[in-house]
Amino acid sequence: MITIIKNAYQALRQNMRRSILTMIGIVIGIASVITILSLGRGFEAYTIKNLTASNEKNVAVNINYSPTDYEQFSTNKMRYFSDEDLRVVRDIEGVEKVDYVKSDDDFLTVELQVAAKKITRHLGFVKFDKERVVIGRSITPEENETHQRVAIISRETAKDINANQDRVLGTGIEIKGELYQIVGIYESGSSGLFDMNPDVKIPKKSYQYYTNNEGNPTQIKITVASDYKPSKIAQKVIKKLETVGVSRNFGDYSTFDMSSLTDGIGKVLKMLTYFISAIAGISLFIAGVGVMNMMYTSVSERTQEIGVRRSVGARRRDIRNQFLAEGLMLTISAGVIGYIIGYLIALLVSAFLPFKVSPDLFTISLTLIITIVIGLVFSITPANMAARKDLVEILR
Structure with a gap:
């Protein structure tokens, strides 16, 4: 596994410009979702706190x-x-x-x-x-x-x-x-x-x-x-x-x-936040298509490399894991960068609003899950195509 990760890093580094351009779409999508979620959850907490008409931390x-x-x-x-x-x-x-x-x-x-x-x-x-x-x-x-x-x-x-x-x-x-x-x-x-x-x-x-x-x-x-x-x-x-x-x-x-009112308003605000985030998340689908396009191009360009690896003992599973690792490394790296940018934007915007935002486990987990899913979904087909290449045809 360590060898696969090292090889994936080297492959992405060899095509640094293309990798960065592909990552930009994911970074923008993740940053948009995290910004909206952070501001939405901050606004929801602020609303509920004020509706309770209490200075207490609890309702x-x-x-x-x-x-x-x-x-x-x-x-x-x-x-x-x-x-x-x-x-x-x-x-x-x-x-x-x-x-x-x-x-x-x-x-x-x-x-x-x-x-x-x-x-x-x-x-x-x-x-x-x-x-x-x-x-x-x-x-x-x-x-x-x-x-x-x-x-x-x-x-x-x-x-x-x-x-x-x-x-x-x-x-x-x-x-x-x-x-x-x-x-x-x-x-x-x-x-x-x-x-x-x-x-x-x-x-x-x-x-x-x-x-x-x-x-x-x-x-x-x-x-x-x-x-x-x-x-x-x-x-x-x-x-x-x-x-x-x-x-x-x-x-x-x-x-x-008032508690029923706050419960209802909380649900409405939460659903509204998720709805707007889903609209912003459409850009992630477009970015995922870009990842798939890059992976297809990478498989076509590295046909000889695949043949050499197969000829010295690499199995189909190893080739598949190699390209899946590249896709995951690309999307997860972009997700982390997008999360940081999105949180900083939300923090900057909240400076002009009467509430603050803070990172939470939900948004961090959501970022990780989304990037993993994008990496797997849009890399699995190119990875399978690379694994199914016929060794005799490649060497010929």
Whole structure:
């Protein structure tokens, strides 16, 4: 085998210019695929990280508690979640950490009754100097201090309530058992995958006062351990709380299934990355044809060499392995160069993007597999042709 590899290297070196030109096609194809895969996987990780709305390394999900009668909790004698609830949840397999969600987290979900159906919306708190109200008015600091039940909503939420947005002003929406009057409609701004803008905004002190949320959080945050599916862990937690939760008989537990959203978006991004990579990989097929053409030319030019080797004892299998080794050496060398170039390009591009790329086992393995397959597929026919050459015909 060592002798075959040495001979393959010498044969490729004798035709250095032709070998380099043949390798260029493979280098371009591999570099294109690796660049797209690296950027795609980096973007996927960045998207999932931002969608979790958590600074934790692992995915976090929130468990909400909605009491059926808020009056029972108004005196602060009853708690939505207890320390015992947290201890029980912490013992569930797949839960790495569990904490109360304080009102300072400013990221809550509420169910709004619209016509005959309920819709889930993000609830936020008013920032008095940053609101862009386009219809009606904004909420004043005085209303916050005096615990007024007023709200402003986004255009999209207003359209869900009534197609005529002007008629929405003055109507009420129920939030956590309290009726809030809509006084303004604002532009939600550039809401995207990485910027979860609230759909409804109310005074923070009003929310804390009427829901008794300041010292009695209505949400807990579950940090899911790696290798566990967040949606399944969230359902386990809810089932456990419905069985032993301290307030299980006075309300319902639920979760905004951000994990399912991230799972779906992750799959879409992954399939999109693979699809674009497959299109870029078409150039690899063209490069493979170039490898086959080079190998056919090499076999034709080295007919006498094949005859000499056969006459001194080389078997057909040795001749076949010789040319297969040349094809593999050519493609694997080009694959390694293409991987390095592709990764460097992805690294350079990511310097101007909000995420970074890093080499991983998947792309390295993919490069190795692709180059081996190209080398074998497009070299096997010329190698077999060389092995089947008739020794008597060659010497004649």
